[in-house]
Amino acid sequence: MPPLRAKKPAATAGAKGPRPHATTTENQEEGAQVKRSSSPPHGAPKKRTAFIDITNAHKVQISFPGRRKKKEATKKPPARKASAPSSVATKNQANLKKCSSESSEDAPAERETPEEVEEEEEEEEEEEEAAAAPVEELVVAAPPAGGEVPAHLQKQHVPAEFDIDSESSEDCYMCPEYAKDIFDYLKRREEKFVLVDYMSTQPSLNPEMRAILIDWLVEVQENFELYHETLYLAVKMTDHYLARTPVDRELLQLVGSTTMLIASKFEERSPPCVDDFLYICDDAYRREEIISMEADILQSLRFDISIPIPYRFLRRYAKCVSAGMDTLTLARFFCEMSLMEMELVTERGSLLASACLLLALVTRDLGGWSPILQFHSGYRTAELSPVVRKLHRILSAPPDDKLRAIRNKYSHQVFFEVASLPLVSGDLLEEALSQ
The missing domain is CATH 1.10.472.10 (Cyclin-like)
Structure with missing residues (x-):
């Protein structure tokens, strides 16, 4: 395999510009969005929208004087039940005659062709038959017995001590009403993307x-x-x-x-x-x-590239214990190091993220896998222990001089220099996993 060659990208229109090194809540992950001018040049025709014309301009119909409009056959909704059907039918017939007389007075006189006369007579006959027809009763579907919601649509009850989304109830971008449902869906979706060696x-x-x-x-x-x-x-x-x-x-x-x-x-x-x-x-x-x-x-891949990744689960689970940015960054360092290991390819993203967070919590002496983490992740400490031990063994091995990109990246002060932190000893780790 030829050596992988990399250059710093040229300043093209598609690449982002450099950013100053300043510590933010997301370690400067957000880039500046490129703004493009939408004003057309002078004299240029007005551009159409990207999609179809969603206005009603294309539906405007121009009526010419003296030309009779043909009535469109529309399906009449069922009438409601009335106490006196005969009186309702009489009023409808009178209103129809009144409307037809007013429209004939407003329109200028014009000689009608035999086809138009015949068509008009047919329409009048249909209107008379509809007016004379008995009024149908409005059928209303009965609600489900007891108003029960199907099991798959019922919202899971979250105990108050495990609720981590109510504090963001005023932030629409956090989607607090659907956050847990979204991550539960991603966790179920992982089964579709399980890999083997x-x-x-x-x-x-x-x-x-x-x-x-x-x-x-x-x-x-x-x-x-x-x-x-x-x-x-x-x-x-x-x-x-x-x-x-x-x-x-x-x-x-x-x-x-x-x-x-x-x-x-x-x-x-x-x-x-x-x-x-x-x-x-x-x-x-x-x-x-x-x-x-x-x-x-x-x-x-059948164009299905919405693959659940461990990074998203890691941020969610770190929120459960209100982990600081330094602890989250340490867990991210462990998670990114796991990308290079072939033996961890078979692990699900949610399980790998949980193991990385648990190792970071133990390394910083912040406790073990708490009940709130078990509730939101669905994993117990016993299920995470094998992956945590693999991560500890991989990170304890001497670093390869040819593969230094991740360690150099997380040795920067923007990432709190977490790559240089000492790893927890094996005895302390086993003690934390046995709890």
Whole structure:
């Protein structure tokens, strides 16, 4: 496999500009949104909307004097039950005659053709028959017995001590009414994206090559200042594509850069363009190759790229214990390090996020897996222990000098230099897991 070459992206229209290093609540993950002028040039025709014309302008009908409009056949709604049907029918017939006489007085005199006379007589006969018909009773569907809501639509009761969304009731962007339902849905959706160890089906690849690719994708995420969600989604799509399609080692970097392009379109406000990814690959591939690979990946994944990623669960679970930004960043460092490990590819995102948060809490001596975390995650400490032990073993191993992107990234002061913090000892970890 050729060495992965990376350049800092050129200042193109699709890439984001540099940002100052200042600590924010999200470690400077948000980028400036590109503003585009919407005013047309002088003398240019007015542009149409992106979708269809949603106004009623196209429905305006122009009536010409002296020309009789043809009545459209409309389905009449059933009339309500009345005490005296004969009187209602008489009033309807009188109103119809009155309306027809007023319209004939307003319209200028015009000689009618035999076809129009015959058509008018047929309409009058239909109106008389409708007026003479008995009034139908309005049938109202009976409500379900007892007003019971189906089980799948019933909202799960959240105890007051486990409620973490009521404090955001005034913030519509937090969706407090649906937050738990959304994450429960994502957790159920994980079953569709369970992976197995696919490396045995890749004759030209090995776990070390995949780790080099992930390390390079972290550098791409930093150079383009992309969201962390974009990185996680790109890694997930890469694994799902490799689990379905054998790939030659010379095309592995093309797969990684293409999944990052797709993830950027899915997550970013202003995603980098194709030329930016060609430049970051040092022009190792052509434009037609990355576009063809994009189509191949999307078709292989059946265009279902809304894959639950551990990063989203991690932020949700950290909110349960009101974890500080330094603790959350430490858990994010553990979670990002897990991306390079092939033995953790088979783990579900929610389970991996829970294990990373538990290891961060124990490392900072903030307690273990509390009941509120068990309620929202659905995992007990015994279910998390095997993954926590794997993470501890991986992080305790001597770092590889060739794979330094994540450690260098989290050694910066913006990320509280969490990569340089000492890891909890094995004895303390076992004591916390046994509780």
